Amino acid sequence: MRTILSQAACGLVLFAIAVSSAIAGSFQVSPVSATLTRGQPVGALTVRNTGTEAAVIQLEAMGWSQPNGEDKYLPTTDILATPPIFTIAPGGTQVVRVGSRRPPDTTERAYRLFLREVPPPPKPGFSGLRMNLQISLPIFVLKHGGAVPQLEWQAERTATGQTRIHVTNRGQTHARLSHFKLSTTSGKNPVPMEDHIVYVLPGATRNWLLNTPIAPGSKLHLAAQSDGRSMQTDLIVAEK
Numbered sequence: 001m002r003t004i005l006s007q008a009a010c011g012l013v014l015f016a017i018a019v020s021s022a023i024a025g026s027f028q029v030s031p032v033s034a035t036l037t038r039g040q041p042v043g044a045l046t047v048r049n050t051g052t053e054a055a056v057i058q059l060e061a062m063g064w065s066q067p068n069g070e071d072k073y074l075p076t077t078d079i080l081a082t083p084p085i086f087t088i089a090p091g092g093t094q095v096v097r098v099g100s101r102r103p104p105d106t107t108e109r110a111y112r113l114f115l116r117e118v119p120p121p122p123k124p125g126f127s128g129l130r131m132n133l134q135i136s137l138p139i140f141v142l143k144h145g146g147a148v149p150q151l152e153w154q155a156e157r158t159a160t161g162q163t164r165i166h167v168t169n170r171g172q173t174h175a176r177l178s179h180f181k182l183s184t185t186s187g188k189n190p191v192p193m194e195d196h197i198v199y200v201l202p203g204a205t206r207n208w209l210l211n212t213p214i215a216p217g218s219k220l221h222l223a224a225q226s227d228g229r230s231m232q233t234d235l236i237v238a239e240k
Contacts, residue, residue: 026050027051027088028050029115033139033140035140036098036104044096044098045051046098047096048092048093049089049090054120057085059115062112063109063110069206075181080099089152095121097163098139106142106143107172108140108142110181113139114134115137116133116135138199140173147172149169149171151175151228153165153235155169155220157215157239164209165207168200168206169202172202173202175201176234177197177199181223184221191210191212193210215237217237219234221234
């Protein structure tokens with residue numbers, strides 16, 4: 001088997017919350033992403049069952065692209081994750097090996113590994129709702145580590161009076177963006193902007209629509225975190 005993997009990020013606890021007449025599974029996975037290179041061919045994810053019942057987990061890898069700025073997933077055989085299905089006792093752990101069946105390209109390829117809880121047979125007399133957990137982790141494959149994204153930011157006023165902020169990644173590797181702070185260039189007037197983690201794959205564009213009316217020609221200042229590093233850029237709102 002030809003495989004490639006792994007660069008760890010910090011662990012992440014993901015869980016489902018039990019509600020009235022419902023039960024839910026709970027498990028933890030770390031690291032929360034992996035970068036596969038020719039120099040780092042094999043790696044592992046650790047899945048821990050933090051619930052009170054045995055959990056059956058099934059794996060599925062999907063190809064990941066961002067046409068028109070939207071995440072799209074398609075079945076793929078490029079990524080091999082083993083074991084494809086397993087059972088974890090309460091408090092137990094399972095190591096998952098992940099690799100690529102294809103050699104890396106110069107431009108990064110992106111995938112998502114989905115971990116799905118397989119619902120157990122209902123217990124006698126149970127008539128409520130079973131909440132089955134599903135999470136996904138990003139898997140990236142590229143020839144060499146150390147590549148950085150190349151981001152081009154723009155701002156424009158739309159025909160409906162909204163302001164659109166968009167970024168295009170001209171680099172050969174993804175960008176992971178977070179902690180957005182948008183303001184006038186003086187920094188005294190913050191502009192509300194969605195603040196959640198966003199991935200921008202190579203060649204892809206992501207958009208943010210702002211309801212705050214901003215006149216064409218206005219100057220904005222954007223600060224954010226890009227792959228854990230601070231970044232700042234100044235924008236001038238253009239007329240579409």
